[in-house]
Amino acid sequence: MLPRPLPLLFAALAATLATAACAQTTAAPPAVASVPAPIADPLLPRVRAALEAAENGSFDAAQYADLARHPLYGWIEYAGLRRNIDSLSNAQAQNFLARYGDQAAGGAFREIWLAASARREDWPAFLAAWKPELVKNTALRCAELSARQALRRADAQWTRDAQAVWSASGKALPNECDAPMALLAAQGGLDDTLRWQRIDAAAAEGLTAVMRSAARGLPADQQAQTNDYAAFIDGVNERALSWPKTERSRRMASYGLARLGKSAPAAAEAQLPKYASALGFSDEDRGRVLYQTALWTVASYGPESAQRLNAVPAVSYDERLHEWRAREAMARSDWAGALAAIRKMGAKQRGDSRWQYFEARLTERAGDKAGADRLYREAARKPEFHGFLAADRIGQPYALCPLIPNDSAAAKATIARDPAVLRAMGLYKIERKSWAVREWDDALSRFDNDQRRIAVEVAQSHGWFDRAVFSLGKGNPEELRLYNLRFPLHHDATIRRESAKNNLDPAWVAAEIRAESVFDPNARSGANAMGLMQVVPATGANVSKRLGLPWGGAATLYDSDTNIILGTAYLRELLDKYGGQPYFAMAGYNAGPAPLARWQSQRPGMDADFWIETISYKETREYVARVLAFSVIYDWRLNGDAMNMTDRMRGRIDAPRKRFVCPLAAAPAAKSP
Numbered sequence: 024m025l026p027r028p029l030p031l032l033f034a035a036l037a038a039t040l041a042t043a044a045c046a047q048t049t050a051a052p053p054a055v056a057s058v059p060a061p062i063a064d065p066l067l068p069r070v071r072a073a074l075e076a077a078e079n080g081s082f083d084a085a086q087y088a089d090l091a092r093h094p095l096y097g098w099i100e101y102a103g104l105r106r107n108i109d110s111l112s113n114a115q116a117q118n119f120l121a122r123y124g125d126q127a128a129g130g131a132f133r134e135i136w137l138a139a140s141a142r143r144e145d146w147p148a149f150l151a152a153w154k155p156e157l158v159k160n161t162a163l164r165c166a167e168l169s170a171r172q173a174l175r176r177a178d179a180q181w182t183r184d185a186q187a188v189w190s191a192s193g194k195a196l197p198n199e200c201d202a203p204m205a206l207l208a209a210q211g212g213l214d215d216t217l218r219w220q221r222i223d224a225a226a227a228e229g230l231t232a233v234m235r236s237a238a239r240g241l242p243a244d245q246q247a248q249t250n251d252y253a254a255f256i257d258g259v260n261e262r263a264l265s266w267p268k269t270e271r272s273r274r275m276a277s278y279g280l281a282r283l284g285k286s287a288p289a290a291a292e293a294q295l296p297k298y299a300s301a302l303g304f305s306d307e308d309r310g311r312v313l314y315q316t317a318l319w320t321v322a323s324y325g326p327e328s329a330q331r332l333n334a335v336p337a338v339s340y341d342e343r344l345h346e347w348r349a350r351e352a353m354a355r356s357d358w359a360g361a362l363a364a365i366r367k368m369g370a371k372q373r374g375d376s377r378w379q380y381f382e383a384r385l386t387e388r389a390g391d392k393a394g395a396d397r398l399y400r401e402a403a404r405k406p407e408f409h410g411f412l413a414a415d416r417i418g419q420p421y422a423l424c425p426l427i428p429n430d431s432a433a434a435k436a437t438i439a440r441d442p443a444v445l446r447a448m449g450l451y452k453i454e455r456k457s458w459a460v461r462e463w464d465d466a467l468s469r470f471d472n473d474q475r476r477i478a479v480e481v482a483q484s485h486g487w488f489d490r491a492v493f494s495l496g497k498g499n500p501e502e503l504r505l506y507n508l509r510f511p512l513h514h515d516a517t518i519r520r521e522s523a524k525n526n527l528d529p530a531w532v533a534a535e536i537r538a539e540s541v542f543d544p545n546a547r548s549g550a551n552a553m554g555l556m557q558v559v560p561a562t563g564a565n566v567s568k569r570l571g572l573p574w575g576g577a578a579t580l581y582d583s584d585t586n587i588i589l590g591t592a593y594l595r596e597l598l599d600k601y602g603g604q605p606y607f608a609m610a611g612y613n614a615g616p617a618p619l620a621r622w623q624s625q626r627p628g629m630d631a632d633f634w635i636e637t638i639s640y641k642e643t644r645e646y647v648a649r650v651l652a653f654s655v656i657y658d659w660r661l662n663g664d665a666m667n668m669t670d671r672m673r674g675r676i677d678a679p680r681k682r683f684v685c686p687l688a689a690a691p692a693a694k695s696p
Contacts, residue, residue: 049423049683052507052660061485064449070095071453077102094446097128098458104132108139113148120152127443127461130157141166141199146173161197164188168203182212189217193224195233208240215241222249223271226278231257255279259294264301277308284315288331292316310339321347322639324354324625342372349381354626354637358388376402380409381636383416408652411668412632414681421655421665424685426504430477438477441466448485454545463490472499479508488513489541510656513542514555517587519661525595528676530661531605532556532591534653535612538646544583553580556590563589566596603674606631609650614643631672659683 066089073090076082077099090096104111104119116136123129133152140149141163149170158164165188171181185207188200196204207213218237225233231253238249248266252275255263259279266272276298284291295312298304317331328351335344345368352360362385365378372378383398395416402413406423414421438444447462463482467475475494482490488511495502495509503509512533522529539557540546552559558566560577566589567574580586594608601607601619611619618640626634638644651672658665662680670678 047685049425049659049685052425052663061448064452066090066093067449067453070099070449073099074102074453074455078106080106094442095449097123097126098446098450098455101128101132105135108135109142111136111139113145113151116148117151124154127446127458127465130465131458131461133157134160134163137163137166141169144169144173146170150174161188161191162199165197165200165203169199172203172206177206177210182207182210186212186217189213190220193221193226193228193230193233195230195236213240215245222252223274226252226256226275229256229278229282256282259283259291263298266302268303273302273304273308276302277304277311280312281315284312285319288316288320288325288327292331292334306336306338310336314339314344318344318347321351324351324637324639329355329357329360340367342369345369345372346378349378350637353381353633356629358385361385362389374401376405376407376409376413377636380413380632383413384632387416406652406656408648408668411652411655415667415669420682420684422685423506423656423659423683424504425506426501427507428473428476428505430473434473435477435480438470438474439481441478443469444478444481448482448487451482451485451487456545459487463494467494472502476502476505476508483508483511486513489543492541506656506660510537510653510660511542512657512660514583514587515661517584518591521587521591525591526676527591527594527598528605528654528658528666528671530654530658530665531650531671532587532594533657533661534650535590535594535609536587537653537657538650544586545581551577553577554586554590555583556586556593558586558590558593562593566592598674604631605674606635606647606651606672609647610635610638610643613646614640618643 069087069090070093073082073087076087080103082099082103084091087099090099093099100119100123104115116132119132120129120136124133133154136152137149137158140146140152146169149166153167153170155167158167164184168181168185168188171177185203188196189204189207204213218241221237222234225231225237234253234256235250238246241249251262251266252272254260255276256279263272263276263279266276280291280295280298283294291312295309299309302308313331313335317328317335320331321328332344332348332351345364348367349361349364352358352364362382365373365382365385368378373382379398379402383395383402386398387395399413399417400419402410403417403419404410404422406421411421443462443466447459447466450456450459450462463478466478470478479491479494482488491505491508491511495505514536515529515533518532518536519529521527522532536542536555539552540555542555544555546555546557547553548557550559553563558580560580563577563580564574567579570588570592572585572588580589594612597608597611598605601611607619607623610622622634622638626637629637635644635647638647651668654671655665655668664680664682666676666680667678
């Protein structure tokens with residue numbers, strides 16, 4: 024699966040949707056303003072062949088003389104140099120870096136050339152290619168220290184650089200760091216303070232091997248104490264009862280008990296009092312342990328969940344534990360407890376549309392309709408799953424303020440012709456996506472917000488749809504309103520046809536594709552789910568057989584039409600299997616039948632909104648809410664209005680439809696659709 028998060032941040036709307044005079048109706052979405060049509064490159068098949076030849080050692084430059092000036096020729100050269108990296112001369116490497124060092128291909132080559140030079144201990148060649156501002160890899164940073172060491176440049180700056188590597192984190196250092204760290208220690212550059220700094224950082228992450236390694240230069244008594252700390256974190260033992268009563272001892276003991284709490288909450292809870300008493304635990308130390316015992320109990324809704332949640336000191340509560348306290352009470356249908364838990368959240372968390380909606384639902388259950396309506400109105404301002412549900416509860420239209428930029432043709436043409444963008448598009452077309460991403464990242468590093476947005480439009484014109492997901496909304500919240508870019512629509516005729524054939528909502532099918540693959544026909548997950556709808560080959564073969572369709576093996580799933588045919592048929596099967604309830608089908612599609620059966624048996628008959636919120640798997644809980652929200656956006660994209668979310672959630676495809684409105688004050692910069 025390739026679930027993608029729906030961003031929760033949205034510009035605050037200045038007028039409530041109930042005030043019709045302050046709102047404008049959001050029309051059906053226009054097409055994204057056109058970018059220059061993709062330039063057809065008849066040489067791309069030749070580039071693909073040249074790359075394959077370079078990788079297998081059969082490349083003949085004379086045979087591919089027509090590509091010598093092609094924008095992707097640097098990658099062809101890179102492919103050949105990479106194959107022979109261990110036998111290259113420094114002159115060959117420097118020649119390539121001189122020509123391509125400022126491009127993505129040069130950056131990719133620099134990394135492998137530095138690694139090869141380090142393996143050969145060819146330190147002059149290494150330093151000739153070294154660019155500290157371009158290389159962040161820790162192993163290569165340590166190799167650079169070794170290079171300066173070998174060339175007798177281990178000066179005061181070398182010491183500071185080595186100390187920076189040592190202190191960067193508590194994680195284990197790669198083998199390339201062994202020699203420079205040994206020299207740093209031998210020269211007195213690792214004092215006890217630096218060693219304890221690394222030990223403490225490693226302990227916080229449970230990396231006991233790093234703790235022991237960092238302690239080797241300490242005085243014998245301190246090394247022994249560190250080893251005992253590490254042993255306790257690995258396995259709680261009573262030697263800790265005689266540790267010195269220091270802040271560090273208390274912290275180390277709490278780390279060990281907290282780790283135990285993740286695997287055996289009851290054992291950690293039972294052993295906590297004696298260690299807390301012996302070492303004088305603070306509330307923070309106790310909270311560190313009780314937090315984990317509570318979290319790992321409530322994550323499976325164990326019977327002690329409420330008791331352990333209540334035992335966690337207030338100082339140790341964070342947003343995650345606050346939401347689990349509310350969710351656990353909902354799972355038990357303890358509506359008063361859930362409402363109290365939400366009201367204990369901080370203002371920022373409580374103001375999220377999710378918790379505004381559930382606070383409203385629970386306030387309504389408690390008989391305070393006026394208070395509930397106020398909260399529903401607040402939540403309904405946000406174009407998110409819970410915002411749509413809130414709008415349904417008070418009979419309001421859905422909020423949506425699309426941003427339609429008005430870029431000049433010249434600005435679009437400039438980005439479309441940018442060399443890195445052109446290379447990225449070409450590489451994507453010939454299925455060299457990792458290289459394409461390098462070129463893309465290189466281009467975006469030079470672009471401002473407008474140029475970055477136009478680049479996303481260019482990518483989508485080439486069929487590379489996921490660039491909007493990875494490139495928009497990170498630093499500019501207004502970009503979340505670029506719905507046409509963030510929610511691409513492709514193969515819509517096939518989606519409509521197969522949805523009608525299977526009596527499905529086409530907006531749901533489009534939403535599944537957006538959540539699973541972002542319309543990438545070649546997407547493949549770690550679980551071997553493939554294509555637009557991320558169908559597993561075994562499922563594809565079985566559905567093909569039931570439909571009487573030819574099956575050409577797993578590669579069949581990379582054909583977009585076939586994938587949609589099989590994926591929609593499978594959704595229909597899941598919907599029929601789970602009583603026509605899309606939210607059950609979505610949960611089963613993401614998590615599989617066994618977890619779904621467990622959740623159904625645990626909370627039979629629970630209202631759909633509460634059932635979704637109490638799914639114990641975070642990925643699946645967010646996936647179901649995300650696909651439902653995406654369905655509303657795609658309904659707008661397909662039809663200009665949307666089916667009622669409450670009915671959509673329960674599987675009606677003939678439900679009443681709702682319009683969208685945008686309060687005028689919320690979108691001063693938007694061009695009217």
